[in-house]
Amino acid sequence: MGRAPCCDKANVKKGPWSPEEDSKLKEYIEKYGTGGNWIALPQKAGLKRCGKSCRLRWLNYLRPNIKHGEFSDEEDRIICTLFASIGSRWSIIAAQLPGRTDNDIKNYWNTKLKKKLMGMLPPSQRKPPPFPSSHQGPPFQSQPQSYKECSLSYYSPTTTKSFSGLESMSVPLNFSNTTTSLATNNPSSLFQTQESWLSSMQYYPVKENLLMFGSEGSTCSSSDGSCTQISYGREVKQEEMGFQSYISNGLEENQKFMLNYGSNSIGGQNVTNGYFGEIPLDYGIEDVKQLISSSSTNCSNSLLNNIDENKTQEKVTYFYY
DNA sequence: AATGGAAACAACCGCCGCGAA
């Protein structure tokens, strides 16, 4: 049983706001405030709009001190640094940029900044690598639905159990050409060899803050169950152990990380011929430790300190072009 | 000048967390 809709969908207007609607909303809020209840606001203000729509319009467009227009280089830099540190948590990023809204930043990132950064990469980093031959599962004969992320789990040589990723590391999987990989959706273009994966880390914006904590890698953001994330796993989730302490205390020597990719379920149904598999990565615990220590710098640290460590559902978005 | 594709922007959708009842 689903939740009751917040408003009568049949009787609310949708689409672009007219100047009249804008002024009605603005006048009302300036006069009475939001009253802490967006759902009731449109009726009081004489608007045939959903409360959520009013809230969005106010926050993203009408409220005072909203900054529109070109982003400065400084703003670019902040966005890139924060994105590398915390991923697509636009509200947090927006909080660091007075006058900018999360929606604005999100759009800016998706339409301009991402491409701008791509242009900064050396050509060798933009080309898709050959698909690793060690992947499991059948050859790709048609296009997979989604390859946004990969999961990195590790396997204990003594227990052979795999850990479904419960937290994630922010690692760029691929810097290949946008047009190529998006147009073809070719899985081979979405992965890099370990070597190029490593070397890609040397490039901005990932250089400074390679890893991120506090994310639940086991979650698949794609509705079709496609799930590709770089993540690491841990068995005992409820301990809420941080990555660093986990690495220090929970990992055994000789444990290896695996890059998992692809979809093993579509539309909630398991598929046997899905596009998924694993790529062994020659990362040992020392490598990971090193990566962590090198990542614990600059703003990521201060930011991460401010983020609720108990949050277990942070999503991580990776570069994939 | 017309047209098609790409880019940019605005708005919606649906999920989730939190707090009140």
Added chain:
DNA sequence: ATTCGCGGCGGTTGTTTCCAT
């Protein structure tokens, strides 16, 4: 302790504008 409703958030879609052909 549980349920429910609201606000907040991120992802996605729809619309408009720009630009190349």
